Amino acid sequence: xxxxTERRPSRRRSPAPRGPRESxxxxxxxxxxxxxxxxxxxxxxxxxxxxxxxxxxxxxSTAPLWFADFALxxxxxxxxxxxxxxxLRWLGNSALYAGAGALIATLLAAMAGYAMAKYTFRGREVLxxxxxxxxxxxxxxxxxxxxxxxxxxxxxxxxWAVFLPSLVSPFGVYLxxxxxxxxxxxxxxxxxxxxxxxxxxxxxTVGTRLMAPALVTIFLFQFVAIWNNFFLPLIMLRDExxxxxxxxxxxxxxxxxxxxxxxxxxxxxxxLSILPLIIAFLSLxxxxxxxxxxxxxx
Amino acid sequence: xxxxxxxxATALAAFTALVLSACxxxxxxxxxxxxxxxxxxxxxxxxxxxxSWLPGVEEAVAIWNDENPEIQVEVQxxxxxxxxxxxxxxxxxxxxxxxxxxxxxxxxxxxxxVQDGLANIAACEGLADAESTFIDWTWSQVTFGExxxxxxxxxxxxPEALYYRADLFEEAGIAxxxxxxEYTAAAEQxxxxxxxxxxxxxxxxxxxxxxxxxxxxxxxANDGEAWDVxxxxxxxxxxxxxxxxxxxxxxxxxxxxFTDEWNNGANSGELWSWVSAVWGANTxxxxxxxxxxxxxVAPMPQWEAGxxxxxxxxxxTTAVFSGGENTYEAAQFALWLNTDPEALTSMNATAxxxxxxxxxxxxxxxxxxxxxxxGQAIYEVFAEAAANVNPDFVWGPTMTQTYADVADGFSAALxxxxxxxxALLAGQESTIAALKAQAIPxxx
Numbered sequence: 001x002x003x004x005t006e007r008r009p010s011r012r013r014s015p016a017p018r019g020p021r022e023s024x025x026x027x028x029x030x031x032x033x034x035x036x037x038x039x040x041x042x043x044x045x046x047x048x049x050x051x052x053x054x055x056x057x058x059x060x061s062t063a064p065l066w067f068a069d070f071a072l073x074x075x076x077x078x079x080x081x082x083x084x085x086x087x088l089r090w091l092g093n094s095a096l097y098a099g100a101g102a103l104i105a106t107l108l109a110a111m112a113g114y115a116m117a118k119y120t121f122r123g124r125e126v127l128x129x130x131x132x133x134x135x136x137x138x139x140x141x142x143x144x145x146x147x148x149x150x151x152x153x154x155x156x157x158x159x160w161a162v163f164l165p166s167l168v169s170p171f172g173v174y175l176x177x178x179x180x181x182x183x184x185x186x187x188x189x190x191x192x193x194x195x196x197x198x199x200x201x202x203x204x205t206v207g208t209r210l211m212a213p214a215l216v217t218i219f220l221f222q223f224v225a226i227w228n229n230f231f232l233p234l235i236m237l238r239d240e241x242x243x244x245x246x247x248x249x250x251x252x253x254x255x256x257x258x259x260x261x262x263x264x265x266x267x268x269x270x271x272l273s274i275l276p277l278i279i280a281f282l283s284l285x286x287x288x289x290x291x292x293x294x295x296x297x298x
Numbered sequence: 299x300x301x302x303x304x305x306x307a308t309a310l311a312a313f314t315a316l317v318l319s320a321c322x323x324x325x326x327x328x329x330x331x332x333x334x335x336x337x338x339x340x341x342x343x344x345x346x347x348x349x350s351w352l353p354g355v356e357e358a359v360a361i362w363n364d365e366n367p368e369i370q371v372e373v374q375x376x377x378x379x380x381x382x383x384x385x386x387x388x389x390x391x392x393x394x395x396x397x398x399x400x401x402x403x404x405x406x407x408x409x410x411x412v413q414d415g416l417a418n419i420a421a422c423e424g425l426a427d428a429e430s431t432f433i434d435w436t437w438s439q440v441t442f443g444e445x446x447x448x449x450x451x452x453x454x455x456x457p458e459a460l461y462y463r464a465d466l467f468e469e470a471g472i473a474x475x476x477x478x479x480e481y482t483a484a485a486e487q488x489x490x491x492x493x494x495x496x497x498x499x500x501x502x503x504x505x506x507x508x509x510x511x512x513x514x515x516x517x518x519a520n521d522g523e524a525w526d527v528x529x530x531x532x533x534x535x536x537x538x539x540x541x542x543x544x545x546x547x548x549x550x551x552x553x554x555x556f557t558d559e560w561n562n563g564a565n566s567g568e569l570w571s572w573v574s575a576v577w578g579a580n581t582x583x584x585x586x587x588x589x590x591x592x593x594x595v596a597p598m599p600q601w602e603a604g605x606x607x608x609x610x611x612x613x614x615t616t617a618v619f620s621g622g623e624n625t626y627e628a629a630q631f632a633l634w635l636n637t638d639p640e641a642l643t644s645m646n647a648t649a650x651x652x653x654x655x656x657x658x659x660x661x662x663x664x665x666x667x668x669x670x671x672x673g674q675a676i677y678e679v680f681a682e683a684a685a686n687v688n689p690d691f692v693w694g695p696t697m698t699q700t701y702a703d704v705a706d707g708f709s710a711a712l713x714x715x716x717x718x719x720x721a722l723l724a725g726q727e728s729t730i731a732a733l734k735a736q737a738i739p740x741x742x
């Protein structure tokens with residue numbers, strides 16, 4: 001994120017601050033608040049990383065926020081070896097649920113949002129308002145009704161029980177409608193039509209390109225939402241081979257009273273399970289930035 | 299059994315409310331189909347599903363599957379009961395797709411019983427004769443004291459004893475307490491030396507219940523028509539006053555159990571003893587790795603000198619859910635799983651269970667001394683404790699709620715707001731309210 005603050009001023013045409021220069025006091029205050037907030041968010045991560053590098057005996061006996069003997073790779077090896085590598089399977093499941101789920105969810109949201117922004121049809125606003133209403137309903141509240149629905153068709157405890165509900169993103173529809181309305185000019189669509197492109201082709205060649213920054217955002221949001229989704233898998237799944245990594249780690253964590261040693265695996269597993277999120281953010285962040293910047297230029 | 303984060307607890311609470319409102323029909327004490335029905339084997343091969351959070355239970359099940367090609371059992375898993383699996387069971391019962399068998403802790407059985415979630419397997423082959431195989435109290439808890447009724451097969455238990463730092467007690471010249479009175483005296487001496495005799499955790503209400511259990515107290519009774527809630531019984535109050543005194547005089551530490559700071563207290567030598575169940579041995583070994591050879595185990599301190607009463611903390615059953623088609627096969631599997639020496643040995647190896655059978659203490663794994671405990675054969679102490687647990691203790695049908703409400707009160711008491719007795723009284727009231735809300739009859 002620091003990169004964006006460095007880059008943006010150079011692109012801006014008039015770098016002069018808009019309001020009066022803020023005082024040193026308020027700037028210091030702001031920095032202090034930011035600093036505290038960063039600490040607040042980073043210390044747990046730091047603890048997790050440090051804890052993951054410790055052997056079991058060092059874990060209880062040494063300072064929690066600094067390293068003892070570096071046993072990170074031994075710990076990872078133990079984690080992967082435990083129960084024939086079921087942890088890797090969980091990671092793979094999460095990647096599939098979140099990766100494929102977010103991809104399809106993004107496509108669906110983009111199509112729906114584009115359609116609502118660019119076509120006028122009866123009931124458009126009603127439809128949009130219903131979708132907006134969907135944003136307000138927390139996923140947790142839907143888990144139990146979904147379980148009962150899936151029970152009706154005998155599809156609980158299957159891959160689809162977690163995957164299908166992940167494919168819809170009301171927030172994504174909302175965002176892509178707003179973004180499509182603002183960034184896809186009607187003239188361009190008109191030009192594509194005159195050139196003989198069909199509606200579907202226009203959407204994929206013109207629409208999605210212009211909406212790319214919004215789509216990356218939707219993808220990221222949905223990816224994180226599915227990756228962290230805990231409640232739905234908890235209710236739906238009983239077969240260990242279908243678990244996402246969040247549920248798997250939670251299950252292990254509740255076994256600590258029976259097998260105290262498993263705690264170390266939960267910690268190292270937690271560290272590994274957030275790596276894909278960090279990678280997704282860092283690698284997709286540049287699209288995000290360029291999107292925001294180009295939006296600013298317009 | 300363990301603490302949850304507040305957020306998760308809230309989510310689960312909301313969730314429970316939903317489920318309870320969905321399941322509250324037919325929640326009378328006796329249940330609908332009290333009598334034992336027929337229990338006949340199926341004609342062809344049978345596939346059963348079994349949900350358990352016992353680590354490595356697949357290995358024991360694999361032994362069964364090898365020996366019984368006609369009855370194949372598939373293991374499914376989830377978090378421990380109170381962390382989600384019980385709610386899942388209730389959802390699944392509601393939706394009609396519950397597994398054939400499930401792991402249920404003793405203190406959660408009444409909840410499933412009042413919701414008619416359990417099949418009565420008393421008529422199934424071998425079950426009627428199984429009573430003498432299991433420790434008294436476990437059998438009375440799976441039958442609810444009813445005639446011709448067996449609602450689950452006991453799996454494991456948690457008889458309690460006193461883990462203590464043999465080296466520290468000896469160095470300080472303090473005799474290992476055999477009564478609770480001596481325990482208080484020792485606590486004062488230890489405090490003077492800068493340590494704490496033990497820890498009182500706000501979250502372990504089931505451990506507290508174990509202490510009440512040892513004292514011959516009851517929290518619940520059921521006369522077949524209505525529930526009597528007695529969290530404020532004289533024995534229960536006596537235990538609360540005892541610990542309240544220790545807390546007020548700063549004679550016990552108040553870490554949340556099973557946390558790093560608590561482990562650290564045990565590992566550093568700040569905490570000198572812990573009244574805990576047989577499975578606590580692994581907790582101590584893992585949490586206090588530097589103190590190998592220094593811990594030992596003695597019977598629990600007594601309320602009356604010379605007695606041998608023990609409490610119990612934890613333990614599970616294998617239950618057959620109602621509505622399944624293969625009750626006979628499920629019951630056979632449940633009985634085998636929890637009595638077959640090979641199966642018990644396997645579950646002990648993977649999950650450290652202590653069997654609920656009368657001769658459970660005779661497993662090979664329990665015979666030798668443990669180096670960590672200075673070579674002491676600690677399981678002898680627990681085997682004796684298991685035989686001295688009051689057989690008549692009864693759990694209520696809303697233990698999750700009772701635990702949560704009493705834990706809130708304990709938490710307040712530890713921060714100086716009210717007492718443990720207040721917490722029990724508040725828990726008493728909220729439990730009665732919760733029972734009424736579920737249309738479960740309560741004695742006034």
